Each structure stands twice: as structure tokens, then as C-alpha cells.
Amino acid sequence: MAGQTLYDKLWDSHLVKQRDDGSALIYIDRHVIHEVTSPQAFEGLRLAGRTPWRLDTNIATPDHNISTDKTERDAGVAGMSDEVSRIQVQTLDDNCDLYGIKEFKINEMGQGIVHVMGPELGATMPGMTVVCGDSHTATHGALACLAHGIGTSEVEHVLATQCLVAKKMKNMRVTVNGTLGAGVTPKDVVLAIIGKIGTAGGNGHAIEFAGSVFRDMSIEGRMTVCNMAIEAGARVGMVAVDQKTIDYCEGRQFVPKGEMFEQAVAYWNTLTSDVDAVFDTEVELAAEDIAPQVTWGTSPEMVSAVTACVPTLDEQPNEEKRKGLERALEYMGLEGGQAIESIAIDRVFIGSCTNSRIEDMRAAAEVAKGRKVAASLKQVLIVPGSQMVKAQAEAEGLDKIFIEAGMDWREPGCSMCLAMNADKLGAGEHCASTSNRNFEGRQGTGGRTHLMSPAMAAAAAVAGHIVDVRSFVGGDQ
Amino acid sequence: MKAFTQHRGLVGPMDRANVDTDMIIPKQFLKSIKRSGFGPNLFDELRYLDEGQPGADCSNRPLNPDFPLNFPRYTGASILLARKNFGCGSSREHAPWAIEDFGFNAIIAPSYADIFYNNCFKNGLLPVILTEEQVDILFKEMEAEEGYQLSIDLPAQTVTTDSGHVFAFEIDEFRKECLLQGLDEIGLTLKEADAIKQYEDARAAQHPWVFGAIK
Numbered sequence: 098m099a100g101q102t103l104y105d106k107l108w109d110s111h112l113v114k115q116r117d118d119g120s121a122l123i124y125i126d127r128h129v130i131h132e133v134t135s136p137q138a139f140e141g142l143r144l145a146g147r148t149p150w151r152l153d154t155n156i157a158t159p160d161h162n163i164s165t166d167k168t169e170r171d172a173g174v175a176g177m178s179d180e181v182s183r184i185q186v187q188t189l190d191d192n193c194d195l196y197g198i199k200e201f202k203i204n205e206m207g208q209g210i211v212h213v214m215g216p217e218l219g220a221t222m223p224g225m226t227v228v229c230g231d232s233h234t235a236t237h238g239a240l241a242c243l244a245h246g247i248g249t250s251e252v253e254h255v256l257a258t259q260c261l262v263a264k265k266m267k268n269m270r271v272t273v274n275g276t277l278g279a280g281v282t283p284k285d286v287v288l289a290i291i292g293k294i295g296t297a298g299g300n301g302h303a304i305e306f307a308g309s310v311f312r313d314m315s316i317e318g319r320m321t322v323c324n325m326a327i328e329a330g331a332r333v334g335m336v337a338v339d340q341k342t343i344d345y346c347e348g349r350q351f352v353p354k355g356e357m358f359e360q361a362v363a364y365w366n367t368l369t370s371d372v373d374a375v376f377d378t379e380v381e382l383a384a385e386d387i388a389p390q391v392t393w394g395t396s397p398e399m400v401s402a403v404t405a406c407v408p409t410l411d412e413q414p415n416e417e418k419r420k421g422l423e424r425a426l427e428y429m430g431l432e433g434g435q436a437i438e439s440i441a442i443d444r445v446f447i448g449s450c451t452n453s454r455i456e457d458m459r460a461a462a463e464v465a466k467g468r469k470v471a472a473s474l475k476q477v478l479i480v481p482g483s484q485m486v487k488a489q490a491e492a493e494g495l496d497k498i499f500i501e502a503g504m505d506w507r508e509p510g511c512s513m514c515l516a517m518n519a520d521k522l523g524a525g526e527h528c529a530s531t532s533n534r535n536f537e538g539r540q541g542t543g544g545r546t547h548l549m550s551p552a553m554a555a556a557a558a559v560a561g562h563i564v565d566v567r568s569f570v571g572g573d574q
Numbered sequence: 575m576k577a578f579t580q581h582r583g584l585v586g587p588m589d590r591a592n593v594d595t596d597m598i599i600p601k602q603f604l605k606s607i608k609r610s611g612f613g614p615n616l617f618d619e620l621r622y623l624d625e626g627q628p629g630a631d632c633s634n635r636p637l638n639p640d641f642p643l644n645f646p647r648y649t650g651a652s653i654l655l656a657r658k659n660f661g662c663g664s665s666r667e668h669a670p671w672a673i674e675d676f677g678f679n680a681i682i683a684p685s686y687a688d689i690f691y692n693n694c695f696k697n698g699l700l701p702v703i704l705t706e707e708q709v710d711i712l713f714k715e716m717e718a719e720e721g722y723q724l725s726i727d728l729p730a731q732t733v734t735t736d737s738g739h740v741f742a743f744e745i746d747e748f749r750k751e752c753l754l755q756g757l758d759e760i761g762l763t764l765k766e767a768d769a770i771k772q773y774e775d776a777r778a779a780q781h782p783w784v785f786g787a788i789k
């Protein structure tokens with residue numbers, strides 16, 4: 098018999114019951130809750146006269162629609178200027194208080210974007226099933242978890258039963274071997290993967306990222322990669338356990354200590370795919386072929402190397418795709434054949450659960466240091482992913498570097514990743530963004546998003562247009 | 575949950591690939607703490623010429639005359655005909671809520687994003703998968719004939735056109751049963767409470783660190 102993949106192992110160890118009709122009951126170890134997708138679930142629970150199955154599995158925080166402005170944040174929930182948002186955050190607080198669910202409230206140390214918070218507090222540990230009413234839950238898979246997004250009905254289902262009804266997915270392995278060039282980051286790797294397999298390429302699959310590039314990558318880098326599995330169509334992305342995984346977990350708030358830690362580590366070390374495991378789908382990329390990536394269109398698969406040009410309509414033989422391309426170019430206000438580096442930028446957003454961890458902050462600060470934001474820019478938002486990231490960055494003096502460069506240093510939250518709060522693009526504005534989605538209107542109605550790495554976004558802020566960070570010597574450093 | 579067995583109704587189009595959930599229901603409407611009332615804001619950015627605000631009355635907003643679902647011929651549509659990878663992007667269940675609230679009972683497309691597909695079933699909304707060729711035929715027939723209707727039969731797993739095509743579709747047994755009977759999935763799972771407890775006991779003995787950590 099062939100060996101098991103990491104996904105097979107995680108699935109088997111959480112199987113409560115396999116039903117005859119092909120569906121299964123899967124046990125959920127960790128449930129992360131935020132303000133936007135939970136109110137209807139709590140209400141459903143109450144209407145049905147049910148209570149949460151288990152409390153110590155849940156962890157909550159507000160992130161999606163809270164302000165990142167210091168003055169407004171200091172005023173707490175009561176001071177939120179958008180009344181509809183305020184009610185939503187208040188509802189989360191009320192629900193957590195009512196049931197006794199652990200919540201890191203709006204300005205509490207520990208608060209942050211759900212997918213930054215879970216791992217950094219050690220609420221996410223290897224071998225767990227982790228769910229959250231948010232599609233970027235795959236982020237936690239960087240710690241060899243089976244982690245995926247769920248809808249609100251499933252949030253209610255998990256609250257009530259600690260289980261999900263699921264069907265086993267297929268196994269996909271994306272292997273990237275070799276050594277990444279200077280200036281090429283985890284974000285570029287995952288964008289290149291999406292460019293290769295497309296936004297539906299991973300549908301129905303759980304993706305394991307394997308190969309020397311991921312082994313060499315930090316845990317935070319692996320999170321950036323797993324985070325965007327959903328942009329490749331896969332609900333689940335993951336990386337096997339190695340020493341880096343264990344070192345990352347050790348000492349974090351909710352991770353066991355002493356003997357129980359040793360016991361956990363012994364188990365965690367088994368969380369790799371067997372050498373003879375068979376994957377349904379295999380994809381390979383060579384590290385040397387990956388350049389810094391930039392999206393030019395309205396879907397994450399509309400991505401190219403920064404050195405390339407925007408594609409032209411006649412390059413696209415497929416009629417349906419040509420229509421899509423035409424619409425995307427029109428929306429983005431771009432000409433086919435135009436150099437990507439010629440695209441002028443109006444705003445920059447460095448943040449989101451993809452790229453708001455301390456390493457991302459450091460990478461952006463390295464570029465910003467001693468330089469100034471181009472005069473043509475309207476705004477450069479630097480939004481740390483959590484209170485802990487913010488505190489660490491400030492301890493390292495990164496906030497001062499950003500402020501001196503003319504950038505805005507903000508309070509943690511989702512911010513302009515989805516523009517549910519005041520951080521938005523105006524119609525027609527181009528944004529160099531480290532987030533994960535460039536859909537029409539994602540960052541504000543009519544806004545034009547270009548996804549890229551934190552270093553590339555910082556370089557764009559200084560240059561005033563998209564620029565290859567590898568050759569970037571602009572500014573007055 | 576609402577049950578679905580057979581349905582015959584007017585077909586309305588959403589003729590583009592990769593329609594994402596931001597397009598289905600823009601984020602400003604996600605601030606609601608309710609499950610209903612999203613229908614007037616379905617496809618908000620495409621449907622109206624101004625920017626929609628949560629809680630605002632939509633009846634006097636300027637409609638986009640070029641958006642097909644605004645054409646009088648599609649008024650009252652209850653089957654949404656769409657293209658591949660429908661519902662990609664965020665996991666928001668507000669997307670199927672809005673589609674259902676608008677008046678659709680079923681969607682027909684060549685493929686769906688996984689989370690969206692799953693969410694539809696929780697809301698009595700049937701997402702039918704046909705091949706790209708079959709969907710093409712339906713688009714052509716719909717465009718050619720005003721008042722174009724289709725019949726969907728869930729027990730038989732077929733979509734039937736008045737022109738005589740009968741297209742079979744696949745669906746999971748479990749999901750089909752839940753939809754047919756309008757079953758409460760949570761209630762079903764709670765019938766397995768003993769199995770869940772048994773699992774927990776065994777797991778707590780093996781992996782104690784998974785339990786009791788968060789206080």
C-alpha cells in the first residue's frame with residue numbers, strides 16, 4: 098500500500114465517523130471567530146436553543162471592520178464612528194462574554210487579524226484542524242494544520258457540534274526546488290504558482306507545498322504562501338513539520354510546556370508526507386524561474402514578472418479569456434503591451450493576513466529606510482497584522498523609519514485589504530498592495546489593485562510607480 | 575432549511591467567468607448582523623450606477639441599463655445561469671443569502687468555488703453543475719427566446735429544456751438528501767453526540783495539549 102500524504106494523516110486523525118454516503122464527520126480542534134461572519138451563527142444557535150459544544154476550542158478577535166486610525170481606536174468600541182460596524186463589533190463582544198469564549202478585544206494585546214493572531218499566540222499548533230469563517234484560514238496550514246475557511250452556517254455547526262460534515266479532498270503537491278534569487282520573496286513564489294495553475298487550479302484539492310524553497314523558507318514566509326492557496330482555488334494549503342515549525346511554536350502563549358511539549362513534539366514530528374505517498378496532482382516550478390511578481394489585472398492569476406509587459410489581446414487565442422482580458426484591461430485602465438514598471442501608483446497598502454507579520458514589516462522598512470515617499474502619492478498605509486507585531490516593530494524602531502519616509506503607521510486590522518473600514522481606494526486609483534485579492538472593487542469601488550511583496554510595495558511608494566526592487570536605487574538614500 | 579425538489583422557472587444570466595463573492599455582495603453589506611435582506615444588493619456594483627450603502631433604500635437608486643439582470647425580460651428570474659468558477663473569493667455566506675433573497679432557487683454553471691458551493695446547500699439553493707458545452711447551449715437558447723424557462727428535477731438529477739434537451743448532473747448523496755428533505759444539518763450531527771464524545775475522550779488521552787489550552 099502506498100504511504101500517506103500529510104493531508105491523509107490529518108484527515109484520518111480527525112475522522113469521527115465515515116458515513117456510507119461518502120460524507121464524513123470531522124472533528125475541529127480550533128475555531129477562530131471574528132465579527133463579520135459570526136453574528137448570524139450565534140443567533141442561529143440561540144434560536145435553536147443550543148449552546149456551544151466546547152468553549153476552550155474557540156478564540157475570537159475583531160479585525161475586519163475596525164478602524165486603523167489611532168485616535169478612533171483609542172476610543173474603543175464605543176468610539177467607532179461607523180454605527181453599523183460598531184454594532185457588529187459590540188455583538189462579537191457580547192456573544193463572547195455571554196458564552197465565555199476567549200476574545201482578544203479591540204485594543205487588547207493579542208488582538209490582530211485572525212490569521213496572524215492564531216499562530217503567534219500558539220492557538221494554532223501542528224496537527225490540528227483549524228477553521229474560521231474566512232477563506233484565508235489556510236494560512237495556519239504553514240504549521241502543518243488542516244486549516245480551511247467555512248461559511249456562517251458551518252460556524253454555527255462547529256459551535257454546536259465541534260464537528261464539520263466534510264468530504265475528503267484530493268491531494269495536490271506543489272514542489273518548488275532550487276534557490277530563490279535576491280529580492281524574490283514568498284509572496285512572489287505563491288503569485289507565480291497561481292499564475293501557473295490559475296485561480297481554479299486547486300479546486301477540490303488540498304495543496305501541500307514541498308521542495309527546498311519551502312524548507313528554506315521561514316514559518317512566516319510559509320504562512321504567506323499557504324494564505325493564498327485559496328487564490329489558487331484550494332481551501333487548504335500546508336507545509337510539513339520540520340525543526341523550524343517546532344522552534345516557532347515553542348514558548349508561545351497557548352503551547353504546552355515541559356513534558357507535554359515534548360510529547361507534542363514527538364507527535365508533530367510524524368506530520369510529514371510519507372516518501373512513497375501518491376498525490377492526485379503534481380505541479381512543479383523551478384525557483385530560478387521566479388522573478389518578483391505583480392498582478393496587472395482583476396484576478397490573482399493575471400500576474401507577471403515585474404520586468405514583463407501587460408499582455409495584449411492578440412496574444413490570447415481563447416475567446417472567453419480574451420473577453421475577460423479586455424474587461425480587466427479596461428477596468429484597470431491599462432494598455433496591452435505597456436511595461437508593468439510604467440504603471441503609476443496613487444496609494445500603497447502594506448498589510449493584510451498575507452503580509453503583515455514582523456518579517457514583512459522589516460522587509461518594507463529596509464527599502465523605506467532613509468528614503469522618502471514620492472510626492473505624487475496620496476497615501477502609504479503600513480498596517481501591522483496584530484498588536485504583537487506592532488509592539489515588536491516599534492521596539493525595533495521600524496515605525497520611525499516609516500514615519501520618516503512619509504508613510505502612515507497604523508493600528509492592527511484588515512484595513513484596506515477589503516476596505517470595510519475607512520481605508521479605501523478612490524475610483525480609478527492604482528494601489529501597490531501586499532494583500533491577496535485584486536478583484537474589481539475589492540479595495541474600494543473602482544479601485545485598481547496591484548498585488549506584490551512588501552519590499553516591492555515599499556519600492557513603489559518611493560518611486561511613485563511599480564519598480565523592480567532588485568534594481569531599485571531610487572529615492573535619496 | 576428550505577427544501578428543494580423540482581423547480582421550473584425563468585432563467586437569468588450572469589455571463590462572465592470567475593464571478594467572485596465581492597461581486598455577488600460587496601463588503602459594505604457584510605456589516606449586517608442579520609441573515610436576510612441582502613437581495614436588493616445582489617451584484618450591487620454592477621446593478622446600480624451609484625454606490626450602495628448598507629441600510630439604504632434601493633428602490634430609488636439609478637439602475638445600470640446595461641446589466642442584463644436589469645432587463646425587463648429577466649424580471650422574476652429564479653434560475654441563475656452562470657459561467658465557470660462561480661463564487662470564488664471570500665467565504666462570505668452573504669453571497670448565497672443574497673442570491674436566495676433576490677429570488678433565485680438554483681444556479682447552473684460549469685463549476686463553482688468550493689466554499690461557495692458548500693454554502694449554497696446550507697440555504698436551500700441548488701448549485702447545478704453542467705458541462706461548458708451544455709451551459710453554452712442554455713445561454714444561446716436563453717438569449718434567443720424571451721421568457722426562457724428551464725425545469726430542474728433534483729430526485730432525477732436533470733435539467734430539461736423545452737427544446738427537448740435533458741442534461742443529467744452529478745451531486746453528492748448526502749447533500750442531495752439534505753436538500754430534498756430540508757434537513758437541519760446540526761440536528762443530524764447531534765444525533766452522533768455519543769460518537770463525538772467517544773472521539774474526544776480517545777483524543778484527549780492521546781493529544782492532551784489540544785484540550786483545555788485556551789482560557
Ligand code: SF4
Pocket residue numbers: 160161210211212231233449450451510511514515532533
Ligand atoms: S486581511 Fe483581508 S484576507 Fe485577511 S482576514 Fe482580513 S479581510 Fe480577510
